[in-house]
Amino acid sequence: MRVPAGDRPREARGGRGRVVEPPQRLWRRLGRADLRSVPEARRELRELLRDWGKPGRSEIAELLTSELVTNALVHTDDDAVLTAVLAPGGLRVEVRDFVPRRPRVRTPDPDGDTHGRGMVLVESLADAWGVRPHGVGKSVWFELGAEAA
Structure with missing residues (x-):
């Protein structure tokens, strides 16, 4: 669900594209x-991004x-909540679920299937990432700057 247009900050045009006034959100x-x-x-x-x-940064954000x-x-076999916040410093994406078990970064078997590679991608492509516990469950998040790291 996107933030209603009336609740979104204004955008100023110029240069390469738009200059984002903080923050824009996706929930x-x-x-x-x-x-x-x-x-x-x-x-x-x-749409938010x-x-x-730079070229390729929004595609990395989509993949992660x-x-x-x-x-x-x-x-987790439960609901979850996706939040993305776009600010001048970059993008922060957070997925909150209601199971306290932390995700594992596993070394995928090169001869095996594709399972177990998601967190390896997050670890290798995000500028920063982590897990934050909540009273019930956790949030797994990553951050990307607009420029390649």
Whole structure:
């Protein structure tokens, strides 16, 4: 769910694209095991990041977001909440779920299937990432600057 237009900050035009006045937000509740939420979340994030960052940065953000959303829906068997905040300093994406178990960064088996690679991607492509516990559950987050690190 996007923030209503009246609640969003104004955008100033100039240079390469738009200059974002802080912050712009994306907030979306993700239904339990509803994997249709993954492409919908990517589409909404793509809209939020239109004209943001150097080439390839928004695509990295989409990939990492889909990994966090997929992990929350597949490995927790509960609802989750996606929040993305775009500010002049960069992008922060957070997926909160209601299971306290922390995600594991596993070394994927090169001869195996593709499972277990999501957190390796987050660890290698994000400028920063982490896990923050909550009273019930946790948030897994990553940050990306507009410029390549």
